[in-house]
Amino acid sequence: MNSSGSYQIASIANDVQGEIKRLKAQVNLFWDNEWRHYQEHGLANATTIIELGSGPGFLIEKLLNHIPQANVTGLEIDPLLANYAKDYLREKNQKRWQVHEGNIMQxxxxxxxxxVAITRLVLEHLPEPIKAVQEIYRILKPGGKLMVVDNDFExxxxxxxxxxxxxxxxxxxxxxxxxxxxxxxxxRELPILLKDGGFSNVQFDIVNAHSSLLGDEMFFQSEGVGIPYKLMKDGFLSSKDLAKVSVGWRKMVQDKHHAIVRQLCLAVGEKPVE
Ligand SMILES: C[S@@+](CC[C@H](N)C(=O)[O-])C[C@H]1O[C@@H](n2cnc3c(N)ncnc32)[C@H](O)[C@@H]1O
Structure with a gap:
């Protein structure tokens, strides 16, 4: 077991730039639906937002564009990604943000x-996610909300x-x-984690993406071959299985009625006002 968790951009995929591109596509893939859910939970009214595990800054960019009154802080453990986010947001002429290098656990x-605190595709990589939830509880205002988005690979x-x-x-x-x-x-565990971390009014949603509504290209870009190739190199996946997927994928997209669907879990909880 790795105490720093299961996401290091330098080793999770075959190349860092490819993985950064994939993260951007993954934000774009879900954004319309995700934003609808965030709005339901009151994100559009927030003035101080922190994204923990903010990576290259693509979600921060969306938040700044959609919430004109908000100031958005990013916290990211990997200096390469924290610096990437700073350069990216500066290049895009974004204002009202700051990105700090730091650990979600402390x-x-x-x-x-x-x-509001958002942590997206981060808790799934942590050995002790409850400690991150407790730390987020501490830094939220009473009445503030935690919005957590994660995969469930089932x-x-x-x-x-x-x-x-x-x-x-x-x-x-x-x-x-x-x-x-x-x-x-x-x-599947997110609502329980939030309750164990002290949050009340916990809610749970699924954020969907469907190829017939978004097009295939968005899915191609947000999946990519970098991680599967690395799994093969590291001995978790046979070259035969990887070839099977790539042949099957090509066949699938040639079918006139093909569909590609992906879902993310979203849990939201409120820090009680004492
Ligand atoms: C899959 S990426 C998601 C990035 C971004 N939230 C998004 O949705 O595109 C996970 C991010 O969490 C960061 N991370 C992992 N462990 C962390 C920790 N303990 N503290 C802060 N960030 C962490 C990684 O470096 C990476 O940038």
Missing amino acids: TGMEDNSYD MHIMTYPPVPGLRELYDAYCQARFAEGGNPKIG
Whole structure:
């Protein structure tokens, strides 16, 4: 087990720039639906927002564009990604943001500081996610909300027609992440984690993406081959299984009625006003 968790951009995929591009596509893939859910939970009214595990800054960019009154803080453990986010947001002429290098387990932020905290595709990589939830509870204002988005790899990409070998690929991915101390099936546990962390009014939603509404390209870009190739190199996936998926995927998209569906879990909880 790896005490720093199961996401290091330098080793999770075959190349860092490719993985950054994939993260951007993954934000775009879900954004319309995700934003609808965030709005339902009051995000559009927030003035102080923190994203923990903010990576290259693509979600921060969306939040700044959609919430004109908000000031958005990013917290990111990897200096390469924290610096990437700073350069990216500056290049995009964004204002009202700051990005700090830091650890979600011990943020160094003051008590009772934020209206909303978002952590997206991060808890699934942590050996002790409850400690992150407790730390976020500390830095939220009373009445503030935590919005957590994570995968549950029992229900990753589903296709019509089915792609042979896709389940084996996800099983290999899960094995690799579990071995590093992550939990790629954390999605189903999110409401319990939030309650255990002291949050009230906990709610749970599924955020969907469907190829017939978004087009295939968005899915191609947000899946990519970087992680599957790395799983093969690291011995979690056989080259035969990888080839099976790639042949099956090509066949699937040629079907006139093909469909690609992916879902993320979203849990929201409120810090009680005492
Ligand atoms: C899969 S990426 C998601 C990035 C971004 N939230 C998004 O949705 O595109 C996970 C991010 O969490 C960061 N991370 C992992 N462990 C962390 C920790 N203990 N504290 C802060 N960030 C962490 C990683 O470096 C990476 O940038």
